Amino acid sequence: MISTTPHPATGSIKLANKPTPTGPDELKKAILSLLASGRGDEALALCNSILKHEPDNLAAKQGAEWVLTQLVPLWHVPMMNEYERNKAFHDGMAALITPDKVVFEIGAGSGLLAMMAAKLGAKKVVTCEAVSLIAETARQIVERNGLHSQVTVLAKPSSEVRIGVDLPAKADILVHEVFSSELLGEHVLPSIEDAKARLLKPGGAVLPAAAGVMIALVGGDTLGKNLYVDESFGFDLRAFNAINPRKRPIYREDLAPTLMSDAVEAFQFDFQNDSSFPAAQKTIDITSTQAGLCYGVIQWIRVDMVEGVRFENHPGQPRAVSNWQHTIYSFMEPVQLVAGDVLAINATHDRTRPWFELAQAAALRQ
Ligand SMILES: C[S@@+](CC[C@H](N)C(=O)[O-])C[C@H]1O[C@@H](n2cnc3c(N)ncnc32)[C@H](O)[C@@H]1O
Structure with a gap:
């Protein structure tokens, strides 16, 4: 039940000298304000102090859980x-x-x-x-x-x-x-x-001495059904594809991606020898190794610890426990490929995010 009366936990936690929040809306505002100013620990302590006196206070329980998801990511x-x-x-x-x-x-x-x-x-x-x-x-x-x-x-x-x-x-x-x-x-x-x-x-x-952002062309029917809509139940729904977000994390192999090219290291970072890592942009030609509908590129990471010691979460080698997801960058439209087709992929990173898309001009060359 949600409290409407002031609770006794008024001791140490105050927001800009205001009394401790009482109702759920006030608590939510207080949590957001504390998180925005980098005081997540205090937001958690605030929820816990309420729960100490009102163990059934749902707003405080959900508030504490939400703060934890912000401070301690699930990976x-x-x-x-x-x-x-x-x-x-x-x-x-x-x-x-x-x-x-x-x-x-x-x-x-x-x-x-x-x-x-x-x-x-x-x-x-x-x-x-x-x-x-x-x-x-x-x-x-x-x-x-x-x-x-x-x-x-x-x-x-x-x-x-x-x-x-x-x-x-x-x-x-x-x-x-x-x-x-x-x-x-x-x-x-x-x-x-x-x-x-x-x-x-x-x-x-x-x-690690170095690491890379890896990509490959990707297809697969189950993946396709999760990225694009065509006709469903007798209706043409294709216009929806234009507003469907194009970047999607996939959790291990849940959408059964099929790799349609060899792996390509889109960006490599030499942490041992370089001292600065500027943003970068390039076009990468990737050759299809099989026929089918290609929906975009799938991305994963490669980490070189020292010479001869490498970690890679390659999508073709699924693991029972894995903290890094694979990310799909889908094209605006699927592209029908035969083995040997070359797709030009624009690859960009701004130092905090990579982005991949089909190059407009040279989309498909035989
Ligand atoms: C991916 S975890 C790795 C934790 C641990 N090193 C391991 O490998 O098991 C990264 C941790 O580093 C923290 N972190 C990220 N950037 C940081 C930075 N520049 N300074 C201090 N901590 C950082 C995050 O909050 C997170 O807890």
């Missing part, structure tokens, strides 16, 4: 459980870490990679986490695993980490895993530019 748990990802990071770090090495990590999450680095014998591991609720949880996890003397978790974004304050000196190894499903969405490029310039010794190792 965290599958990511922690993704063996292939974890093994690739482990093997990459094993090739670099020796007892004299200080490791700095961007993005602690649960603290998993930082603890791996400590177990592999690093002299010291300093990791930072932008979401303070996650940072506090990582500290508890590190402590529970008995690694708190080796691993320090800073509750701040990497851009606010200071040498001499948070890190005694520049690190020997920079570890990062702030990759979204499209690689760039968690601002990995500016974070690495900044960390390499300020927090890593000249010539220090970066792990």
Whole structure:
């Protein structure tokens, strides 16, 4: 039931010196305002303080759940459980870490990679986490695993980490895993530019050393039925395609995509050797390897830890647990292909998002 009377939790949480919100609309406004000013932890504490006195307050329950979805994206748990990802990071770090090495990590999450680095014998591991609720949880996890003397978790974004304050000196190894499903969405490029310039010794190792945004032409009947409408139940519904959004994440293989070309690395980022990663635009010719309707391109990621240690969530190799989705960029209209047809794909990224579309001029060449 939703409360209409003031509740007793008026102690520590105030919004600009106003009393704690009472009704659901007021609570919603308070949560939005706290989240917008980067005070998600306080929004959660506010909901929890209401629930302490009114355990059945649905607005507070839903508010707390909504705040958690904003602060702790749902990919965290599958990511922690993704063996292939974890093994690739482990093997990459094993090739670099020796007892004299200080490791700095961007993005602690649960603290998993930082603890791996400590177990592999690093002299010291300093990791930072932008979401303070996650940072506090990582500290508890590190402590529970008995690694708190080796691993320090800073509750701040990497851009606010200071040498001499948070890190005694520049690190020997920079570890990062702030990759979204499209690689760039968690601002990995500016974070690495900044960390390499300020927090890593000249010539220090970066792990992963490189990563790429991968694409291939894609088709498949089930996928097609989820991307385009033609005639349905005797009615011509094709005009709806013009307003259907063209970019769609797919969860593992739920829509049974069929790859219609070899894989192409649309963008490659050499984190080890480059110090800046500008926006880019190119046209990529992709040759069809089979006949059929092509609906667009499917995108995934490839991560090179060190020489010889690679992780890739290739759509042709589905896994039971996977935190990175595949993304479909559909064409305005499906294109009928025969094997050997070449499609020109315009590929762009603005440092935080890639985008793929059929090049207008040279759409289909034999
Ligand atoms: C993809 S998770 C990886 C967590 C952990 N490193 C692992 O691999 O299991 C990335 C985490 O980094 C945090 N993060 C992203 N960019 C960050 C930055 N520039 N500084 C600090 N934390 C960051 C996110 O909040 C998220 O918890």
